[in-house]
Amino acid sequence: MKDKNLHIIQEVVANMCRFLLAASFIFSGFVKAVDPLGFQYKIQDYLTAFGMASWFPSFFPLLGGIVLSAVEFFIGISLFFATRRTLATSLALMLMIFMTPLTLYLAIFDPVSDCGCFGDAWVLTNWETFGKNIILLFAAIMAFRHRRMLIRFISVKMEWLVSLYTLFFVFTLSFYCLDRLPVLDFRPYKIGKNILEGMTMLEGAKPSVYESIFILEKNGEQKEFTLDNYPDSTWTFVDTRTILKEKGYEPAIHDFSMIDLNTGEDITDDVLTDIGYTFLLVAHRIEEADDSNIDLINEIYDYSVEHGYKFYCLTSSPEEQIELWKDKTGAEYPFCQMDDITLKTMVRSNPGLMLIKNGTILNKWSDEDIPDEYVLTDKLENLPLGKQKVSSDAHTVGYVFLWFVIPLLLVLGVDVLVVRRRERKTAKRKQQEKEIKSKEPETKNQGIEEQE
Template sequence: MKDKNLHIIQKVIANIGRFLLAASFIFSGFVKAVDPLGFQYKIQDYLTAFGMASWFPSFFPLLGGIVLSAIEFFVGISLFFGTRRTLASSLALMLMIVMTPLTFYLALFDPVSDCGCFGDAWVLTNWETFGKNVILLLAAIEAFRYRTMLTRFISVKMEWLVSLYTLFFVFTLSFYCLDRLPVLDFRPYKIGKNIQEGMTMPEGAKPNVYESIFILEKNGEKKEFTLDNYPDSTWTFVDTRTILKEKGYEPAIHDFSMMDLNTGDDITQDVLTDMGYTFLLVAHRIEEADDSNIDLINEIYDYSVEHGYKFYCLTSSPEEQIELWKDKTGAEYPFCQMDDITLKTMVRSNPGLMLIKNGTILNKWSDEDIPDEYVLTDKLENLPLGQQKMVSDAHTVGYVFLWFIIPLLLVLGVDVLVVRRRERKFARRKLQEEALKAAEAQKLTDSAQELADNAQKPTDNAPMSVDNSNEMKP
């Protein structure tokens, strides 16, 4: 009885840990899969922080991010349905063994502001992330230790199909969002948001306090200085960095600033308060931007000029790269410089296009979805394109969920109606065969016993013996 109760307790603990891991890995893998470029930027931050950016080829952060998100999603689904129990629990344990000490290091030394484990959907501090990972590590240990006790919801014969479809789904989702735009936007520049409102500080709120650190060199020796102890001109400037000295309220948008390269003026407020339409071509690095659809971009600029709309290209690239872009593409639109991280946050495409009006984001397009002349047939005021695109995260999540769950329900239906019925039929047939064999064996046993019994008693037709001892002799 004691062993039975212990077995039940172990099974309950293993399955609780299994579902906790499943929820975490499914959510983590999904939010990374819908924003592959965002996870790429986070991996680049990691490599830069650890001085490893030059160790890997340029495609590694993107490809590695897509593969890692697929692994996390696969592990989560496998743990949830109880398929590939050894593989899934082993991968979960390996990931947590790697991530737990890594996040402890991040919490201690803060080389990266947040780990990015849940993308932009749920931003945790480094200490919060470490605490979460400690719990998940304990759950992974229990799930791996008692993996044979994890309850199955899919038969062994059908688990390969669930695994294959899971990987197909998550890779398809990642590449679709990479080619277009994320189907879910967790950033402050999502459609329907007003940029100026996102920059507003609540009344009485205390802002963050930053401090600039200057790295200077003299006689081969490098030292760090602040404005309070900045040295004389005998020191040579090397680098500068900004650190957060005191945490305060930080608005969702805190670094949106448009600097017109033609005039050198800050035109941010002029653009955000303009009651007309403004197209913003976002190319965070103009030298890396895709120019395959440049004709469509030039046509939209011509369309803007014709109808009196504003059009700006926002980039963080230096002026010499902008001039090369103009020579290569024939661009005539004005350029503004902006922070590189801000541009990456605005549109996950290089280039990407954004339409705003009075500071409100009406629509966004990737390089592959830029409107063409067949859509721009009239003024924006008279076109659906000029209206704010209706976006519902709940509907999007439901739509994506249906794309994933309906095929899985079909698999479950086949599993229940066909595979398991066949298994039950096979089991019944085996029982019948075993019963038939047992009956035949019993019949043979009875026959043998009957023959043995008959051999031990005389029969009516057996010849009688004659005693001739009393016969007279001649």
């Protein structure tokens, strides 16, 4: 009786740990899959912080991020349905054994601000992440140790189909969001947000003190300047960075600053308070930007000039790279300097396009989805394009959920109606054969007795 009670307790604990791990890995893998570029930037931060950026090819952070998000999502779904129990629990345990000491190091030495385990959907401090990983490590140990006690929702014969479909779904989702834009936007620059409001401080709060450092070059010599001692136009811009001088309250948007490269002036307030339309072409590194759709971009600039709308290209690249871009693409639009991280946060595309009005983000497009002349047939005031794009995170999650769940329900239906019925019939037949065989000696003995 004691052993039976112990077995029940172990089974309950193992399955509770299994569902906790499943929820964590599904959520973690999903939010990374819908924002593959965001996770790429986080991996680049890790490699830079540990001095390993030069160890890997340039495509590694993106490819590695997509693969890791797929693995996490696969582990979560496998644990939820209890398919591939040995593989899923082993992978979960190995990841937690690796991540737990890593996050302890991050918590102590703080080389990166957050681990990025849940992307921008749920930002945890490094100590909060370490505490979470301690709990998940214990759950992974229990699930692995008692993996045979995990209750299956899918038969063994159908689990391969669930595994293949899970990987197909998560890879398809990642590459779709990479080609377009994330289907869910967890950043402060999502459609419908007002940038000025996002920059507003809470009343009475003490702000963080930042300083912009500009690296300029003249006669082969590079020097650092601030806005207070910014030199004349004989100096050539090389790079810029923002440093935190004093920590305080930080609003959702704290580093949005547009520096006009023609005049060197900060035009942020002029742009964000303009009641007209403004197109912002976002190219965080202009030398790495895709120029395959540059004709569409130039057409939108011509359209803006024709109808009196503002158009700026925002980049963090030095002036020589901007000049190369102009020569290569024939760009005539004005350029503004902005922080690289801010640009990466605004639009997950290089280049990407944003439409704002009075500081409110009306729409965003990836390089592959830029509106063309067939859409821009009139003034923006008369087009649906000029209205704020209506989107609902709940509806989006529902659609994605249905795309994943409906095929799985079909698999479950086949599993219940066909596979398991066949297994029951097979088991019943084997039981009958066993009973017949067990009766054969009795029949033979009866025959012998009758002959005697």
